[in-house]
Amino acid sequence: MAVPLTAYLVVAALLFAIGVYAVIAQRSAVMILMGIEVLLNAIGLNLIAFWRFVNPGDYSAQIFAIIIITVGAVEMGIGLAIMLLLYRNRSSVQVDDYAELRG
Amino acid sequence: MTAGIQSALLLMVPILPLATAGGLALAGLFARSGDGRLRRWPGWVALASSAFSLGILLLLWGREIEVSGEWLGVSGLAVTVALESTELTYFLAVLVASISTLVILYSIKYMETEAGVIRFFAELALFVGAMLALVLAGSWIVLFSAWEFVGLASFLLIGFWYREAASRRAAQRAFLMTRVADMGLLLAWLHVTMRLHTSRIDAFLGSLGTPAFTEAELLILALLFLLAVVGKSAQLPLTAWLPAAMAGPTPVSALIHSATMVAAGVFLLLRLFPLYEASPWALTLVLWLGLAGAVVAAIVATGQNDLKRLLAWSTISQLGEMVFAIGLGAPLAGAYHLATHSVFKSTLFLTAGAVDHGAGTRDLSQLGGLRRSMPLTAAVFGLAALALAGVPPLSGFWSEDLIVAAAAAKHPALGLVSVGLVLLAGLYIGRAGVATFLGTRRSPPPQEGAGPKDPGGSMMLAMLLGGAAAALTGLLLHPAVEGLLPFAKESGAGAAWRIAAGIAGLVGLLAAWLLVRSKGTASLFEPLPRLLERALEAVPELGMRTAEASSFPLPRFEAALDGGAQAARGLVLALTGGAQRSEAFLDGVALAGVRAVEGVTELTERTESRVFGRGGDRAAELLSLAGARLRPAQTGRVYLYTLGLFLWTFGTAVVSLLFWR
Numbered sequence: 001m002a003v004p005l006t007a008y009l010v011v012a013a014l015l016f017a018i019g020v021y022a023v024i025a026q027r028s029a030v031m032i033l034m035g036i037e038v039l040l041n042a043i044g045l046n047l048i049a050f051w052r053f054v055n056p057g058d059y060s061a062q063i064f065a066i067i068i069i070t071v072g073a074v075e076m077g078i079g080l081a082i083m084l085l086l087y088r089n090r091s092s093v094q095v096d097d098y099a100e101l102r103g
Numbered sequence: 104m105t106a107g108i109q110s111a112l113l114l115m116v117p118i119l120p121l122a123t124a125g126g127l128a129l130a131g132l133f134a135r136s137g138d139g140r141l142r143r144w145p146g147w148v149a150l151a152s153s154a155f156s157l158g159i160l161l162l163l164w165g166r167e168i169e170v171s172g173e174w175l176g177v178s179g180l181a182v183t184v185a186l187e188s189t190e191l192t193y194f195l196a197v198l199v200a201s202i203s204t205l206v207i208l209y210s211i212k213y214m215e216t217e218a219g220v221i222r223f224f225a226e227l228a229l230f231v232g233a234m235l236a237l238v239l240a241g242s243w244i245v246l247f248s249a250w251e252f253v254g255l256a257s258f259l260l261i262g263f264w265y266r267e268a269a270s271r272r273a274a275q276r277a278f279l280m281t282r283v284a285d286m287g288l289l290l291a292w293l294h295v296t297m298r299l300h301t302s303r304i305d306a307f308l309g310s311l312g313t314p315a316f317t318e319a320e321l322l323i324l325a326l327l328f329l330l331a332v333v334g335k336s337a338q339l340p341l342t343a344w345l346p347a348a349m350a351g352p353t354p355v356s357a358l359i360h361s362a363t364m365v366a367a368g369v370f371l372l373l374r375l376f377p378l379y380e381a382s383p384w385a386l387t388l389v390l391w392l393g394l395a396g397a398v399v400a401a402i403v404a405t406g407q408n409d410l411k412r413l414l415a416w417s418t419i420s421q422l423g424e425m426v427f428a429i430g431l432g433a434p435l436a437g438a439y440h441l442a443t444h445s446v447f448k449s450t451l452f453l454t455a456g457a458v459d460h461g462a463g464t465r466d467l468s469q470l471g472g473l474r475r476s477m478p479l480t481a482a483v484f485g486l487a488a489l490a491l492a493g494v495p496p497l498s499g500f501w502s503e504d505l506i507v508a509a510a511a512a513k514h515p516a517l518g519l520v521s522v523g524l525v526l527l528a529g530l531y532i533g534r535a536g537v538a539t540f541l542g543t544r545r546s547p548p549p550q551e552g553a554g555p556k557d558p559g560g561s562m563m564l565a566m567l568l569g570g571a572a573a574a575l576t577g578l579l580l581h582p583a584v585e586g587l588l589p590f591a592k593e594s595g596a597g598a599a600w601r602i603a604a605g606i607a608g609l610v611g612l613l614a615a616w617l618l619v620r621s622k623g624t625a626s627l628f629e630p631l632p633r634l635l636e637r638a639l640e641a642v643p644e645l646g647m648r649t650a651e652a653s654s655f656p657l658p659r660f661e662a663a664l665d666g667g668a669q670a671a672r673g674l675v676l677a678l679t680g681g682a683q684r685s686e687a688f689l690d691g692v693a694l695a696g697v698r699a700v701e702g703v704t705e706l707t708e709r710t711e712s713r714v715f716g717r718g719g720d721r722a723a724e725l726l727s728l729a730g731a732r733l734r735p736a737q738t739g740r741v742y743l744y745t746l747g748l749f750l751w752t753f754g755t756a757v758v759s760l761l762f763w764r
Contacts (some may be wrong), residue, residue: 020749024742027433032741059177095741 008049017041018087033079040072113186116156121232122677123152127225128404145224146211153231154205157200158371180744185241190589195238198442200450202362203231208451209565210354230256230570234363243292243302248351252363254281261351273350284334291327311381323376325385336368336422338396342639349411359420361452362445369425369441376434390430397423401527406632410455410465415537433509435590440502446576447490450569453483474545479557481540483570488536490573492529498577507604522607529611537619
């Protein structure tokens, strides 16, 4: 039972679309961070799928994927820390409440 | 059954509860807490998944099955994911699945009035799945992730009432203390994987006879694994989290903090027993660590007044006995006691929960006389307590008998200490039982009519099943236990020791009865238990203090920096004063110059304002108008910016694709 490359790409595209939707449509900063995480994972899936089907002998794609996961974790840590500080100052994580730069 | 079906079934054992946990968590997003009928379904779903896992395990009886797949293969390093059902892992898996089923059955009734039942059962199912994966793990990575997942589930469930500060603190303490210990497991398995280039556990166990590892390496590995065991099984000195974990709901204490998760440490020792056989130093350390933990925790348990905390200390003591047995080189006794202890201790916790619900308190100094109003609870508690005290022919007798025999065979003094442990067990559990169920109610004084009642429904059913199991497990298992486990029976000491062990528990119970009758709930060894307890509580405090102290120089450093900045500011101010005076003089000179220049400027200005000025004004007006028009584009709404970003990227991609070729 072989899963074709296209299937992986479709799933990754769907994930990416979900991520974009979350980033655009969500108002809570935490949900936006989650959307970004989904985006990263979509990219990781693409990388791994291409690695498996195009050049399975070379392991650098796996390393890339692991680096993406690591960066994602770090980004989440910093992002959540920023959110926590914002929340302490404003007691809100709704991004619409941060509109100082409105023209 | 073909091999494929067997592997699929084995895979389903942990995946079924895990999937249930995911499903319940999703359902929790949409469900609103409703009426009683709606509140019970999460419990039934979790019960079904756990029971199915148990059923599948029973289907696989007596088969050696292995499922493995390579998850990550970088040249020369194979990270495999594997589950295997061998004698030991199968035995433990059946134990875990049956106790989980029992406790979930109990929780359905126990939790029906709580808010957040869906969350509770989702977390419970997560725990069951992770625990099954932990015992069935065939590769380090599965073992380690399951090990962390049970820790996570334990954290979530201790903090189930997260609005109460005490629960939150207890959850954090448990999580942090076990995490510190988990570092040992992580380092050890990473090292093994690095050296052997495979993450299979049996590859490691198979390499022990070969010169793959040096002796010193094996010792360090054994000590690192032991650190993880100490954390998970709450042995000395990391004991304090387990009594604190009693802040969670009682079914959680029964399942996680007495029967299964805390036994994971002992399980790891059993799983890696060949490693400890290969490094005798570590095995000796295991022996003394277990013995010390067992004795200290038993003494602390004799002074506890909270029923659940008493049981928690008793759990630490019993786990210490298992570790002690393994240290003696008698893993069969350790594994056997692990099984019987899981059964009778979870039953004791279930009855403690019933007492808590019925009487509204767990404080021994307020309870008493519940025998009359809660006869069935009292009977089940009595059965399980007798089993704990090692009274023949209940379950505890058979396994404690093996431990005493192994200890006496090693050295008569060790035999005496282990008989003493049985006596202490009789003493503390007898004190708890007598103070709760015999005599009369201490506070509030007994009233007519509205007294506490035996629980009904699934709680009672689970308690009766647990009581029956606590009574019969030893009797049923005893003839078969050698065939079920991969360890050989030790040639035990003579019959005299066995009789001593059988009597010691009874003596302890009797002493407890006399004690409570004459002195009430005051403790026998006061103030020793309290002092020991406080000393053990101080361990995590010490860690926290050290962390705080190491951050202390920071404010002082900051204050010094501040002072420096202040001084610099003063200096600059003084300098500025001098500069101002000299400037005033220069100003006078400059003023004259300015006057002259002004004359010229006025002339220029006139030309400028007439000729260039108007043009400039126009341009400025135009720009400001354009600015005002453009300003609304900066909406201050994040999603519009993001949308713009994505559209721009998309547009660039489209354009570059169109014009690339």
